[in-house]
Each structure stands twice: as C-alpha cells, then as structure tokens.
Amino acid sequence: MARRTKEFAERTREAILDAAEHLFHQRGVSHTSLDGIARAAGVTRGAVYWHFRDKADLFTAMQARARLPQEDVIECLLGEEGPDAYRLERLRDACREILWVMANDERRGRVYTILFHRCEYVEDMDAVAERMRLRSEQMLENLTRYFQRAARRGELGSLWQPREAAFALHGLMTGMLSHWLARPDRSEMVETGSRCLDAFFRTLRPDPVAAPGGGDRRRTGLG
Amino acid sequence: MARRTKEFAERTREAILDAAEHLFHQRGVSHTSLDGIARAAGVTRGAVYWHFRDKADLFTAMQARARLPQEDVIECLLGEEGPDAYRLERLRDACREILWVMANDERRGRVYTILFHRCEYVEDMDAVAERMRLRSEQMLENLTRYFQRAARRGELGSLWQPREAAFALHGLMTGMLSHWLARPDRSEMVETGSRCLDAFFRTLRPDPVAAPGGGDRRRTGLG
DNA sequence: CTTTACATGCAAGCCTGTATGTATATATAA
DNA sequence: TTATATATACATACAGGCTTGCATGTAAAG
CATH class of the missing domain: 1.10.357.10 (Tetracycline Repressor, domain 2)
Structure with missing residues (x-):
C-alpha cells in the first residue's frame, strides 16, 4: 500500500497506539515487540517506525493519550x-x-x-x-x-x-x-x-x- | 573448573543470587540476561542453569531470600x-x-x-x-x-x-x-x-x- | 566409579534498526 | 487545467546482536 490521506494516517497511528496499549497490558512492555504491535494493528513495523521513533516514544505517546x-x-x-x-x-x-x-x-x-x-x-x-x-x-x-x-x-x-x-x-x-x-x-x-x-x-x-x-x-x- | 565442595557450591549460588539482585535492580528483570547474571557472579550460564531452572525460578529464590x-x-x-x-x-x-x-x-x-x-x-x-x-x-x-x-x-x-x-x-x-x-x-x-x-x-x-x-x-x- | 558442579559449544528464534522500494496524495509550475 | 515533482505513508528486505535451551564436555569430590 501507499500513502492514503492524512486522516487515514491518523487512524493508523491510533490503531498502533490501541494495539500497543492492549499488548503492553497483556504481556508487559518489554515482552511486547514492535512487530507484534504492528501486526495487531494490521500494519507492519514500517508504519510503527514511521509514526514513532522507538518503543519508548510509542510508550510515551500511549501514556499521553490517556x-x-x-x-x-x-x-x-x-x-x-x-x-x-x-x-x-x-x-x-x-x-x-x-x-x-x-x-x-x-x-x-x-x-x-x-x-x-x-x-x-x-x-x-x-x-x-x-x-x-x-x-x-x-x-x-x-x-x-x-x-x-x-x-x-x-x-x-x-x-x-x-x-x-x-x-x-x-x-x-x-x-x-x-x-x-x-x-x-x-x-x-x-x-x-x-x-x-x-x-x-x-x-x-x-x-x-x-x-x-x-x-x-x-x-x-x-x- | 569443576566441582568444589558443597559449601563452595552454596557460595556460588549466593553469588548468583547477589548478582541477579543487583542486575535486576539496575536494569530491570526482563532486561537482564542469565548470561549477564552469570558473568557478574564470576561464573557461566552453566552454573546458573545448574542451580535454577530458569529466570523465574531464580527470581523466586531471590525474593524468598529477602x-x-x-x-x-x-x-x-x-x-x-x-x-x-x-x-x-x-x-x-x-x-x-x-x-x-x-x-x-x-x-x-x-x-x-x-x-x-x-x-x-x-x-x-x-x-x-x-x-x-x-x-x-x-x-x-x-x-x-x-x-x-x-x-x-x-x-x-x-x-x-x-x-x-x-x-x-x-x-x-x-x-x-x-x-x-x-x-x-x-x-x-x-x-x-x-x-x-x-x-x-x-x-x-x-x-x-x-x-x-x-x-x-x-x-x-x-x- | 559415579555423581556433582560446573564450563563450553551449538542451533534456533526473536527483535531491533536501518536501508530501500513504492504507490499515492499534494504542491507546484506551466 | 494538466503535467510533473516531491513528500508522505507505509511495506519489504537485510544484517546483526542478543537470548535461550539443550547437549555435551570435564575435573574433582565422595
């Protein structure tokens, strides 16, 4: 796939955050891989690395969202x-x-x-x-x-x-x-x-x- | 090296527990490898696996000790x-x-x-x-x-x-x-x-x- | 001679970071 | 208005490191 619209990207970001939130909760932060998050969100690690620098950055965003x-x-x-x-x-x-x-x-x-x-x-x-x-x-x-x-x-x-x-x-x-x-x-x-x-x-x-x-x-x- | 005396083995065990305690404290449990613990204790992973089944077992022993x-x-x-x-x-x-x-x-x-x-x-x-x-x-x-x-x-x-x-x-x-x-x-x-x-x-x-x-x-x- | 108390070596998997590919939205220029 | 360029939003591929579990030594204690 390729670039959708800006709002679609935002939805992807939210999906990644959702997935991270659930997986962190289920399996703990350090036992959760970025690949696992990506797949749970229906994307690949490419998307994750596009929206977030690394796991800590993703974690911070997840925390900030709530x-x-x-x-x-x-x-x-x-x-x-x-x-x-x-x-x-x-x-x-x-x-x-x-x-x-x-x-x-x-x-x-x-x-x-x-x-x-x-x-x-x-x-x-x-x-x-x-x-x-x-x-x-x-x-x-x-x-x-x-x-x-x-x-x-x-x-x-x-x-x-x-x-x-x-x-x-x-x-x-x-x-x-x-x-x-x-x-x-x-x-x-x-x-x-x-x-x-x-x-x-x-x-x-x-x-x-x-x-x-x-x-x-x-x-x-x-x- | 090889088998020392029984009490020496006990000291090895304690050394492993000491190392685990310090490393868990410094780097967190899941970011600490058994190899790291072994080396910090001056032994190899062989010793760790001899005394403990796995990391969870080691953790339990560390907790029980204190x-x-x-x-x-x-x-x-x-x-x-x-x-x-x-x-x-x-x-x-x-x-x-x-x-x-x-x-x-x-x-x-x-x-x-x-x-x-x-x-x-x-x-x-x-x-x-x-x-x-x-x-x-x-x-x-x-x-x-x-x-x-x-x-x-x-x-x-x-x-x-x-x-x-x-x-x-x-x-x-x-x-x-x-x-x-x-x-x-x-x-x-x-x-x-x-x-x-x-x-x-x-x-x-x-x-x-x-x-x-x-x-x-x-x-x-x-x- | 057997068991103990380790050390060493190996295979496999998993995860990360980065580099690269790619299709499309969007801006820009003609 | 259309053509082109560029940035965007990802997917894919690759290299490398780190761990784990197990299998196999091995030397000394008992």
Whole structure:
C-alpha cells in the first residue's frame, strides 16, 4: 500500500497506539515487540517506525493519550475561587472520581495498570520514570498547597499538618490504585475505596463530630 | 573448573543470587540476561542453569531470600497475648520499623524496589504476580483482624470500621513504600513516613482529643 | 566409579534498526 | 487545467546482536 490521506494516517497511528496499549497490558512492555504491535494493528513495523521513533516514544505517546485525570483535577481545584473553594469535601469527591474513572474507563484503567504493574522503570524507560517521579512530586506540592489553604479556612484539624496530610492522601490513593489495578475485578474498588476516603477525610476535620446522638454529619451548607 | 565442595557450591549460588539482585535492580528483570547474571557472579550460564531452572525460578529464590518483614511482623503481632496485645501503638511501631528496614537494609530495599518498579507481572512471572496478590489479601485480612481485636479493646474510634482501617493502612504503607523506593534518596523516608503514620494512628483513636481551648494535643501517657 | 558442579559449544528464534522500494496524495509550475 | 515533482505513508528486505535451551564436555569430590 501507499500513502492514503492524512486522516487515514491518523487512524493508523491510533490503531498502533490501541494495539500497543492492549499488548503492553497483556504481556508487559518489554515482552511486547514492535512487530507484534504492528501486526495487531494490521500494519507492519514500517508504519510503527514511521509514526514513532522507538518503543519508548510509542510508550510515551500511549501514556499521553490517556491524559491522566489526577493532575487536571487538582490543578483545577487549586484554581478555584469562591465559598466552596478549598473545602475538603471537594478534594474528597475529586479522589472518589479518580477511583471511579480507573474502575470504569477502560483506557485509563489499562494505561494506569501498565504504569503500575506492567513496565520496568529502567534503561530506555528512565525518561518515563523521571517524568513519573516529577509528577508525583508535583502532586504532593499541589496537595500540600490545597491543605494549607484548607487549613487557613479552618478546614483542617490540629492533628494534621498540611504536608503530612498530603503525603498520607497521596500514599493512600497510590496504594489503593496499585492494589485494585493489580486485579481484574474492580467491582468493590469504588465502594470500598470511597469508604476509606470518607473515613480518612472525616479524620482531617477540625471537629470530628463525636456523633452526639446519631445526627447527620454534614455541615449546614452556608460555607 | 569443576566441582568444589558443597559449601563452595552454596557460595556460588549466593553469588548468583547477589548478582541477579543487583542486575535486576539496575536494569530491570526482563532486561537482564542469565548470561549477564552469570558473568557478574564470576561464573557461566552453566552454573546458573545448574542451580535454577530458569529466570523465574531464580527470581523466586531471590525474593524468598529477602524474606519480607511485613508478614512476619503482623503474624507475630497477631499471636501476641497480654495487656499490650492489640494496642494500636504496637502496630504503628511495626509499620515504622518496616519503613526503617526498607530505608536501611540494602537487600530488602533493593528487592522491594524490584518488586515495585523493576518487573512486569505477566507471562512467566504470573506465578509471582499471583503470590503477590495473595500476600496482599492475606495482609489485609491480618490487619482487619488486628483492628477488630483492637476495636474490641476499645482502641478504635467510631469513625473507622476495622476493614476500612485495614485498607487505609495497607494503602498508605504501599503508597509510601512505592513512593520512596522509586527514589534513590531515602533520607526522609523514615522521618516523614513516621509523621504520617503518627497522624494516621492518632485519628484511629476513640478520643480524638478535641483540643478544647488550644491545649496540647498529646494524651497523658498513662495508656 | 559415579555423581556433582560446573564450563563450553551449538542451533534456533526473536527483535531491533536501518536501508530501500513504492504507490499515492499534494504542491507546484506551466 | 494538466503535467510533473516531491513528500508522505507505509511495506519489504537485510544484517546483526542478543537470548535461550539443550547437549555435551570435564575435573574433582565422595
């Protein structure tokens, strides 16, 4: 065959990325050959090498395509203004949504499973590893900033310092994601995960609501 | 060369395991060849194939050699009796010790870094992956049981159910380990990690010390 | 003399990178 | 508008390296 149209080429590129995503997920990154990807995509290695420099480049593109929700969510929250900004409930809901996305969005679930359990962060992947580390630092900073502002609003209890709360939440989320993404059955991921988040966020509050008689635990919504 | 003594063979075996551990850590499991391991150990592939069936077998042996502290610790705690049994402080200290071990015991640190970030849980490694999953489930069960007994002793606050506390602690530990094991510098691992654990465990307590007038947040140490 | 604890050699497969072929879309010029 | 040139989007072919698994030595321990 030969050159089709520009949009056809784009579809080829997407097919290659799809194939890579599935094969990386099934067999792991380093056990997947470019030839295997090409054939799964219905093309030859020529096409792969046309669109991507090498496997690491392909991997990066695959990762970028499933633009990970975390960063966006937090940065979005950090940009907020108004009476509801920096309420802990907002952050908790954002975390809950991340769990939901990972459990229900097949692409995100696959890509993150690959990132967690199907690739080795060495050699040609060390650029990827460095990006992952940086993102993680960035996330910690953003969370810390969020908790700082929440604390300024009186949302954070005296038991927690912003930085420790950030580390704890980040660790908690990472651990839960790692746990469930290692398993095919994610039916209880959202439910159990949300309960953990609820419990954790309740402990962040300044007034832990000693459940006086069984009253509701929501604050009156005056903000 | 030829057959030396039995103990010499054992030393050869250890040398192979040492080499494998370092190379897996440096270059990742699937990017490390048995020939590379053999040469790093000062032998040939013949020796490797004599002692181990294949790479997966070698990997398993390497993992087993650095018998992971977690299981032992928890099972040890679960076997305890007496007035101090099932105090949350005991569990917290155990978690803290795990952090310390990972930061200071080079072998454990390396092996766990490999398990977290240097291998792909697929294909020939799926037996390993299954074991990891089972361990994780086991750990969750043990933690749940511990928190149940702690709750029976009145150590657990009403905000937490044992199962959620177990999930949260497990996630928190996994996340923190994953975070720091991805980085060469673990100087603040124990300190920051311990502060997170302290904060987390304080929130588990039945009486969250509502800081009535701004007083100190530590309990009087009669426990 | 047999078994152990390796070393060495060989065949085969797989994967990568690159070089080269090729047909077509598209730009350009006449 | 048509003819031509060129860049595009791949397919194919080739060389080379790296691994693995096995088969076959081999020297010393027991």
